[in-house]
Amino acid sequence: MAQKTAPDSTRRSERSRRAIYDAALALVAEVGYAKLTIEAIAARAGVGKQTIYRWWPSKGAVLLDAFLDLGEQASRAASENAGKAEAETEIPNTGDLEADLKYVMRATVDEFNDAKYDAPYRALAAEGLLNPELGAEFVEKLLEPQLQLFVKRVEQAREAGHIMPHIDPRIALELWAGPLAQRWLMRSGPLTHDYVDTLVEYALYGITPRPASS
Incomplete structure (x- = not known):
C-alpha cells in the first residue's frame, strides 16, 4: 500500500499568502481603499478571514506587505532580464x-x-496620514529605503567634489523628490520624463542667474 505524503503546510501557507496579496492589490484598484475590507480580500483569495487576521492586524497592513512584495517581484524580474x-x-x-x-x-x-x-501606493500614502502606526511602517519599510539611495548618491557626489561640501544630502534630495511626490499625490499636473528632468536641473543649478566669471 502506497504511503501518503503529508501535506506541505509551508507551501500551502505560501499559496494562501500569495492569493491574499493578489486579492488585496486587485481589489484596491477596483473599489478603492475606503471600500476595501478583510472579508472581501478573504473571499477573493479563497481563504477564511481568520487566516488573514492571524497574519495581519488590518487591511492596511495586508496592503503594505502586498505592495512591498510587488516591488520585490519587479526587482527580481528586472534582475533576471x-x-x-x-x-x-x-x-x-x-x-x-x-x-x-x-x-x-x-x-x-x-x-x-x-x-x-x-492605486495601492496612493491608498497607503493616504492611510498613513490617518493611521500613525501604519504611517511609520510605510516610511520605515518603503519610503526611507528609497530615499536613502538618493542620500548615498548625493554623498558620493559630495565626496567627489561635484557639489558643494556643506550640502546636506537629505535636504538636497527633497528639492526633486518633494515636488514629484506633491504633483503625483495631488494630480496637479502630468508626470513626464521632461518634468523630472527639469526638477533635477533646477535642483542642481538653481533658478537665479549667476554672476559672470571674471
Whole structure:
C-alpha cells in the first residue's frame, strides 16, 4: 500500500499568502481603499478571514506587505532580464550626477504612471496620514529605503567634489523628490520624463542667474 505524503503546510501557507496579496492589490484598484475590507480580500483569495487576521492586524497592513512584495517581484524580474544575480539596489554612479538622477527619476515616473502601482501606493500614502502606526511602517519599510539611495548618491557626489561640501544630502534630495511626490499625490499636473528632468536641473543649478566669471 502506497504511503501518503503529508501535506506541505509551508507551501500551502505560501499559496494562501500569495492569493491574499493578489486579492488585496486587485481589489484596491477596483473599489478603492475606503471600500476595501478583510472579508472581501478573504473571499477573493479563497481563504477564511481568520487566516488573514492571524497574519495581519488590518487591511492596511495586508496592503503594505502586498505592495512591498510587488516591488520585490519587479526587482527580481528586472534582475533576471538583465542577467544579474541580484536586484539593482543602488543609484548608478557614472560620475555624472545629473544623468544619474534623471535616470532614476524617469524610472520613478514610469512606476507612478503604472496602474498596478498607483492605486495601492496612493491608498497607503493616504492611510498613513490617518493611521500613525501604519504611517511609520510605510516610511520605515518603503519610503526611507528609497530615499536613502538618493542620500548615498548625493554623498558620493559630495565626496567627489561635484557639489558643494556643506550640502546636506537629505535636504538636497527633497528639492526633486518633494515636488514629484506633491504633483503625483495631488494630480496637479502630468508626470513626464521632461518634468523630472527639469526638477533635477533646477535642483542642481538653481533658478537665479549667476554672476559672470571674471
